Amino acid sequence: MISFLTKSKLLSASQCQKRLWLETYQGEAREELSYSQQRRIEQGLEVGAYARQYFPQGTLIEGETIEDQIEQTQNAIEKGEKCLFEATFMFDNIVIRCDILLREESDKWQLIEVKSSTKVKDEHLQDLAIQKYVLAGNDLFLSNIQVMHINRDCVYPDFSNLLIREDVTQQIKGVFSNLPQLIRHSQNTLEREEIPDINIGKHCEKPYPCPFKSFCWEGIEEPTILSIPNLRGRRLDQINDLIAQGIYSLRDLPEDFPLTEKQAEAVREKLNPELMINEQGILEKFSQLEYPLYFFDFETLDPAIPRFEGLQPYQHFPFQYSCHILHQNGELEYHTYLHENETDPREKVIESLLETLGEKGSIIVYYQSFEAQRLGELAEQFPEYSTQLNQIKERLWDQWKIFKDDYQHPDFGGSTSLKKVLPVLVPEMSYDNLDIQGGDEAQALWDLVIQGKAGNQREKMLADLKAYSEQDTYAMVAIHQIFINQILPEMEGITNELLEKLKIVTEHSAGLETLKENLNSADQEIRLIALHQLHNYGEEGLKLLDLVSLEDREKLAQDKATSEEILSCLANDQSSWIREQVASNEKTPDYLLERLAEDEHYRVRAEVAINQKTPLTVLDWLIVDADYDVVEAVLDHPSYSVHRLQKIASDPNTPEEFFEKLANCGDPKICLQVANNTDISPKLRENLLENFLESDIEEEEEVATWLREIASDPKTPEELLEKLANSKNLTVCLEVAKNPNTSEESLEKLAKNEHWEVRLEVAKNPYISPELLEILEDDEDLDVREEVAFQKLDMQEIDSDLEKLIYHDYDEDLAERLDELSPRVLRSLAWSINPEIGESIAKYKNLPSQILEELAFESPVFVRAEIAGRSDLSNEIFNKLATDEDTEVRARVARNQKTPAPILEKLAEDEHHWVREEVAANPNTPNYVLEKLANDPN
Numbered sequence: 050m051i052s053f054l055t056k057s058k059l060l061s062a063s064q065c066q067k068r069l070w071l072e073t074y075q076g077e078a079r080e081e082l083s084y085s086q087q088r089r090i091e092q093g094l095e096v097g098a099y100a101r102q103y104f105p106q107g108t109l110i111e112g113e114t115i116e117d118q119i120e121q122t123q124n125a126i127e128k129g130e131k132c133l134f135e136a137t138f139m140f141d142n143i144v145i146r147c148d149i150l151l152r153e154e155s156d157k158w159q160l161i162e163v164k165s166s167t168k169v170k171d172e173h174l175q176d177l178a179i180q181k182y183v184l185a186g187n188d189l190f191l192s193n194i195q196v197m198h199i200n201r202d203c204v205y206p207d208f209s210n211l212l213i214r215e216d217v218t219q220q221i222k223g224v225f226s227n228l229p230q231l232i233r234h235s236q237n238t239l240e241r242e243e244i245p246d247i248n249i250g251k252h253c254e255k256p257y258p259c260p261f262k263s264f265c266w267e268g269i270e271e272p273t274i275l276s277i278p279n280l281r282g283r284r285l286d287q288i289n290d291l292i293a294q295g296i297y298s299l300r301d302l303p304e305d306f307p308l309t310e311k312q313a314e315a316v317r318e319k320l321n322p323e324l325m326i327n328e329q330g331i332l333e334k335f336s337q338l339e340y341p342l343y344f345f346d347f348e349t350l351d352p353a354i355p356r357f358e359g360l361q362p363y364q365h366f367p368f369q370y371s372c373h374i375l376h377q378n379g380e381l382e383y384h385t386y387l388h389e390n391e392t393d394p395r396e397k398v399i400e401s402l403l404e405t406l407g408e409k410g411s412i413i414v415y416y417q418s419f420e421a422q423r424l425g426e427l428a429e430q431f432p433e434y435s436t437q438l439n440q441i442k443e444r445l446w447d448q449w450k451i452f453k454d455d456y457q458h459p460d461f462g463g464s465t466s467l468k469k470v471l472p473v474l475v476p477e478m479s480y481d482n483l484d485i486q487g488g489d490e491a492q493a494l495w496d497l498v499i500q501g502k503a504g505n506q507r508e509k510m511l512a513d514l515k516a517y518s519e520q521d522t523y524a525m526v527a528i529h530q531i532f533i534n535q536i537l538p539e540m541e542g543i544t545n546e547l548l549e550k551l552k553i554v555t556e557h558s559a560g561l562e563t564l565k566e567n568l569n570s571a572d573q574e575i576r577l578i579a580l581h582q583l584h585n586y587g588e589e590g591l592k593l594l595d596l597v598s599l600e601d602r603e604k605l606a607q608d609k610a611t612s613e614e615i616l617s618c619l620a621n622d623q624s625s626w627i628r629e630q631v632a633s634n635e636k637t638p639d640y641l642l643e644r645l646a647e648d649e650h651y652r653v654r655a656e657v658a659i660n661q662k663t664p665l666t667v668l669d670w671l672i673v674d675a676d677y678d679v680v681e682a683v684l685d686h687p688s689y690s691v692h693r694l695q696k697i698a699s700d701p702n703t704p705e706e707f708f709e710k711l712a713n714c715g716d717p718k719i720c721l722q723v724a725n726n727t728d729i730s731p732k733l734r735e736n737l738l739e740n741f742l743e744s745d746i747e748e749e750e751e752v753a754t755w756l757r758e759i760a761s762d763p764k765t766p767e768e769l770l771e772k773l774a775n776s777k778n779l780t781v782c783l784e785v786a787k788n789p790n791t792s793e794e795s796l797e798k799l800a801k802n803e804h805w806e807v808r809l810e811v812a813k814n815p816y817i818s819p820e821l822l823e824i825l826e827d828d829e830d831l832d833v834r835e836e837v838a839f840q841k842l843d844m845q846e847i848d849s850d851l852e853k854l855i856y857h858d859y860d861e862d863l864a865e866r867l868d869e870l871s872p873r874v875l876r877s878l879a880w881s882i883n884p885e886i887g888e889s890i891a892k893y894k895n896l897p898s899q900i901l902e903e904l905a906f907e908s909p910v911f912v913r914a915e916i917a918g919r920s921d922l923s924n925e926i927f928n929k930l931a932t933d934e935d936t937e938v939r940a941r942v943a944r945n946q947k948t949p950a951p952i953l954e955k956l957a958e959d960e961h962h963w964v965r966e967e968v969a970a971n972p973n974t975p976n977y978v979l980e981k982l983a984n985d986p987n
């Protein structure tokens with residue numbers, strides 16, 4: 050466990066507590082420092098050491114351990130030392146080292162922080178605020194706080210003003226006011242054994258890019274929802290909430306997420322970037338080009354402490370240049386200069402580049418303002434060359450501007466850097482194989498070499514520098530060729546005149562000789578350029594392909610910049626490997642793909658099927674290929690839609706063996722389409738059904754529907770139903786259980802199904818055997834048992850069996866268990882020939898009104914009679930029962946004390962005296978009715 054914090058750890062903690070934890074316990078997850086980052090650190094140390102020269106009386110605190118350094122510092126203070134370098138203190142578990150501490154008369158101190166920047170930055174103030182806090186805790190009080198930094202106005206060799214001091218005493222007030230809380234929080238973090246659970250967010254970039262990004266962001270799909278522009282306030286909180294829920298990718302942003310119009314537009318562009326071409330701008334720029342074309346690039350160094358005459362801090366000076374010269378006859382030359390010792394390289398660079406760049410022809414650079422500035426500075430620093438250098442400056446042509454203004458490809462990811470643009474336009478070229486990955490690294494490496502710090506790596510580093518620089522300018526050549534050979538000819542506004550002006554024109558015989566030479570060159574890049582020019586020489590040129598090595602033919606066949614004529618020759622290459630490469634090249638024209646789709650070698654056909662640009666008509670051909678690898682490739686092809694396959698699957702003309710291939714494709718929609726095709730054999734249908742039942746796709750709704758249809762079809766043979774009875778899908782099992790064709794064995798299997806609904810359907814199945822009914826009679830589910838009872842009713846096993854079943858389930862008193870019975874049972878029991886059961890139902894006080902009404906209209910007489918005695922009857926039921934054909938029923942109505950007066954009045958005229966007597970006996974019969982009855986003949 051760590052015992053103290055340092056300034057840099059606290060600054061990390063102020064950005065993110067997880068960063069602090071990772072730095073302390075999992076440093077290996079940190080991204081490696083690049084050469085340029087290391088160089089910046091070394092530069093800082095160099096400036097720090099230089100600053101001490103301004104204080105000759107200073108004492109440097111040096112000790113092996115922090116405890117030693119703290120003790121030495123205390124001793125020096127007690128001894129009365131006036132100036133300390135690297136004085137070390139601890140307070141509140143924070144250790145600091147002060148660059149320079151100066152004692153003043155008042156016994157207060159002046160604190161000076163040395164920085165290699167050219168101005169005071171916010172992080173310097175935070176750094177000093179931490180030092181001030183710790184010094185106060187050590188009873189050292191500061192009268193003044195300063196930042197000593199580089200002065201841009203200093204000019205070599207006068208270093209008297211190289212460093213200047215800026216008083217920041219007032220600026221520091223209020224900075225890091227939450228420092229004590231931050232310290233507590235950080236200490237708590239460091240006491241944790243587990244990595245803090247902190248999500249990624251805007252803080253991963255602010256205030257500094259976090260060196261643990263590759264660790265925390267691993268597997269996160271770009272662009273993320275954090276890339277939405279102008280996120281702040283509530284909207285940023287909502288984004289953080291989504292991140293907390295595990296939503297990172299912009300693709301997963303909920304549709305209803307509130308965005309401003311501009312944000313919504315930015316999201317649309319990020320998700321669906323489009324190729325943007327400004328033809329006019331491109332044509333205007335290219336029309337300015339003049340052969341020969343010089344593809345040119347400087348490598349420079351910009352040290353904090355200038356090294357040569359007239360240079361200022363951080364001013365660039367070139368130590369290397371690279372130049373490819375493309376002549377209009379196609380010839381490509383390469384020139385470079387790399388200064389290899391510690392002397393001033395500028396004049397040597399100038400002399401060499403003046404010789405290389407000649408007096409005419411466009412000089413193509415990538416980001417003109419950099420090269421122009423360097424040329425302008427060299428012209429000022431070396432006036433004797435100023436005229437030529439300024440003329441060179443006039444000839445600069447900026448390739449970068451094409452990508453800035455006129456050509457944006459979705460795969461550039463919004464970048465215009467050469468490293469992003471190159472692999473998109475020239476996929477076979479990238480910087481990945483180079484040891485040096487950028488200009489910053491080139492600077493750092495050269496600095497190491499000329500300062501004699503490269504050791505035995507010197508020669509390798511020089512070779513790496515040359516390779517990197519050469520790649521930079523060759524990349525520009527390759528991009529230029531793509532524009533000239535592919536992009537410009539496609540433009541509507543291109544004129545023949547411009548094409549003629551830009552195209553490589555060759556004097557035939559002389560050019561052919563050069564071409565042959567170049568094809569044999571040891572330099573692969575020169576060979577490739579020559580290969581790409583073969584078609585310019587017609588058949589004669591293309592015949593030379595026979596002399597080209599397999600390796601070079603392979604490169605040519607893969608290259609998206611290869612011309613149609615050359616691809617056409619390679620499509621007939623004797624090597625099937627080369628034909629495969631042509632088949633996989635996205636630039637291979639359709640007619641060649643068609644030809645290759647009939648190639649004798651299945652791998653060539655498979656590559657055609659894989660090629661994303663292969664037209665559907667060719668894929669239609671390949672989908673019925675004799676080789677399954679080819680068919681599989683078509684099935685995986687993103688353009689070969691399910692819809693198209695479905696069409697084929699439902700086509701009665703599709704051969705049976707192809708149906709089998711489709712049936713194995715694993716896509717439920719296609720398999721279904723095959724399954725639904727009435728022309729497939731019963732065997733294939735059965736196989737499909739088995740496949741569905743064995744795979745997870747059985748649960749897919751459309752598959753389940755198909756299985757249900759088969760399961761419910763009374764014509765489905767027993768054997769298929771037997772298979773379907775094994776389905777994991779409830780609804781399929783239900784249909785099998787209902788199907789009259791389902792065998793006894795299958796019903797028996799389903800009678801053990803875990804779902805009661807299935808067992809219920811088994812019980813309902815009209816063909817269920819008495820033996821199976823016996824088994825289900827003891828089912829744990831009430832509904833199932835009831836159903837068994839009704840099946841038995843249907844089987845005429847009415848009396849004893851019903852009673853047995855009912856009393857078996859409900860003990861002996863049915864009336865007390867009526868609440869447990871379903872309406873269907875109640876209704877049916879009313880029809881029991883056992884009058885006691887019917888009467889129980891008729892008397893049941895919670896009998897649903899609908900059943901009551903039904904039974905009043907139609908039921909056995911003893912049930913209707915019982916109903917007629919109920920006190921909860923509606924007028925309608927009273928009316929109906931008062932006209933019942935059965936005297937007993939009418940008499941019970943007449944006796945009912947709830948019978949309304951008008952009905953009693955009607956019953957007082959009933960044909961049967963027994964009914965009229967009941968009316969007379971009813972205490973609720975009104976007087977006027979009784980008066981009538983007083984005259985009754987009976």
Ligand code: SF4
Pocket residue numbers: 064065066067068069071247248249250252253254259260261262265266
């Ligand atoms: S990447 Fe982000 S979350 Fe991870 S440690 Fe750095 S700042 Fe924290």
